[in-house]
Amino acid sequence: MVFKLSRKTGMVEVSGIRRLFELASKMGDVINLGIGEPDFNTPENIKEAAKRALDEDFTHYTANVGIPELREAIAEKLRRENGIDVDPESEIMVTSGATQALTMAIFAILNEGEELLIPSPTFVSYSAAALFAGGVPVEVETKEEENFKVNVEELERHVSDRTKAIVISTPNNPTGSILTRRNLEEIAGFAVEHDLIVISDEVYEKIVYEEPHFSIASLEGMKERTITVNAFSKTYAMTGWRLGYVAAPQPIIREMVKLQMYTAVCASSFSQKAAVEALKGPQDSVEKMRREYARRRELVYRRLSEMPKLSVLKPKGAFYIFPNIKATGMTSEEFSGYLLREARVATVPGRAFGRDGEGYIRISYAASYEKLEEAMDRIHEALTRLPGG
Numbered sequence: 001m002v003f004k005l006s007r008k009t010g011m012v013e014v015s016g017i018r019r020l021f022e023l024a025s026k027m028g029d030v031i032n033l034g035i036g037e038p039d040f041n042t043p044e045n046i047k048e049a050a051k052r053a054l055d056e057d058f059t060h061y062t063a064n065v066g067i068p069e070l071r072e073a074i075a076e077k078l079r080r081e082n083g084i085d086v087d088p089e090s091e092i093m094v095t096s097g098a099t100q101a102l103t104m105a106i107f108a109i110l111n112e113g114e115e116l117l118i119p120s121p122t123f124v125s126y127s128a129a130a131l132f133a134g135g136v137p138v139e140v141e142t143k144e145e146e147n148f149k150v151n152v153e154e155l156e157r158h159v160s161d162r163t164k165a166i167v168i169s170t171p172n173n174p175t176g177s178i179l180t181r182r183n184l185e186e187i188a189g190f191a192v193e194h195d196l197i198v199i200s201d202e203v204y205e206k207i208v209y210e211e212p213h214f215s216i217a218s219l220e221g222m223k224e225r226t227i228t229v230n231a232f233s234k235t236y237a238m239t240g241w242r243l244g245y246v247a248a249p250q251p252i253i254r255e256m257v258k259l260q261m262y263t264a265v266c267a268s269s270f271s272q273k274a275a276v277e278a279l280k281g282p283q284d285s286v287e288k289m290r291r292e293y294a295r296r297r298e299l300v301y302r303r304l305s306e307m308p309k310l311s312v313l314k315p316k317g318a319f320y321i322f323p324n325i326k327a328t329g330m331t332s333e334e335f336s337g338y339l340l341r342e343a344r345v346a347t348v349p350g351r352a353f354g355r356d357g358e359g360y361i362r363i364s365y366a367a368s369y370e371k372l373e374e375a376m377d378r379i380h381e382a383l384t385r386l387p388g389g
């Protein structure tokens with residue numbers, strides 16, 4: 001049968017990463033540095049809280065927006081750590097991970113044909129969500145030589161009377177760059193001037209190495225036009241718990257609640273109880289993981305800097321490093337394929353993160369130090385085998 005399915009879903013391609021991973025899964029002895037999640041397990045105190053919730057039969061639907069206890073804990077966290085003052089009753093919703101929060105946010109604001117500015121390279125979900133919404137993702141290049149900062153002149157070149165919003169991500173996946181307060185002030189000025197909504201994805205806020213994280217919604221006049229998205233996934237190594245949240249002006253939350261109602265209904269009940277413990281309990285495991293990522297960052301940065309045909313910026317956040325591979329003469333997909341075959345190391349071609357990711361590969365250092373050392377040896381060896389290497 002020939003199916004005539006949705007044009008909107010048809011416009012979104014399955015990520016090119018998949019083919020490479022399918023190949024990798026059929027090969028033995030592959031070190032997988034393609035994965036975008038912590039290699040740590042969820043801290044014990046958080047797991048205990050979920051077990052208690054299960055024992056207490058906290059296994060039913062919750063309110064669409066999430067349990068009050070968690071919304072209050074989120075509001076308190078946002079006030080204390082991010083300088084964002086929101087009402088837990090009307091300006092917060094708990095979601096099934098940041099991905100659902102982002103998708104619902106984009107659905108709630110974009111009409112057919114309206115444009116979403118997406119500084120690129122960046123996380124893949126934003127443009128897919130814009131397409132599903134019938135909107136138009138507009139990629140705006142960020143440059144390695146500018147530390148992948150969001151260049152406001154470049155934004156000005158892409159803004160139109162159909163532009164509705166801009167999505168920013170700090171720290172960034174895949175570049176490991178962060179947006180400084182100064183850069184965020186420039187973006188805020190641009191958003192106000194063009195009357196745009198800002199979607200700010202801050203899931204890696206706790207994984208920073210040099211400068212503290214800064215939230216755009218804390219800038220004067222920005223709270224009323226910003227949708228702040230965060231999750232427990234990366235900070236607390238809780239990717240499988242599917243728990244995130246969004247803080248936004250009430251009219252936006254109101255629309256998002258409708259989407260929640262008719263898609264997921266609510267985030268998982270006992271995950272929400274665990275998340276309360278994550279926010280209110282001891283935070284030492286977060287710092288422990290961050291320190292280990294920092295140690296690995298030093299290793300991969302030093303090793304990649306020494307390799308022929310690669311150049312690399314030292315990442316300032318998240319657990320990714322994004323070497324420039326243009327001197328190999330290969331496309332990012334070819335080079336990732338080469339590393340898979342010749343070094344048995346899986347990486348992600350930069351192209352998977354948008355047009356402007358071409359010429360780079362993403363390496364995740366959310367893998368053990370020993371594995372990273374071995375992977376760096378293998379990559380170095382494979383590079384020396386290239387002509388002129």
Ligand SMILES: Cc1ncc(COP(=O)(O)O)c(C=O)c1O
Nearest residue numbers: 036097098099123173203231233
């Ligand atoms: C920048 C960014 N935002 C959001 C997500 C999705 O997070 P979650 O697992 O909470 O849906 C990811 C996952 O890789 C990410 O890199």
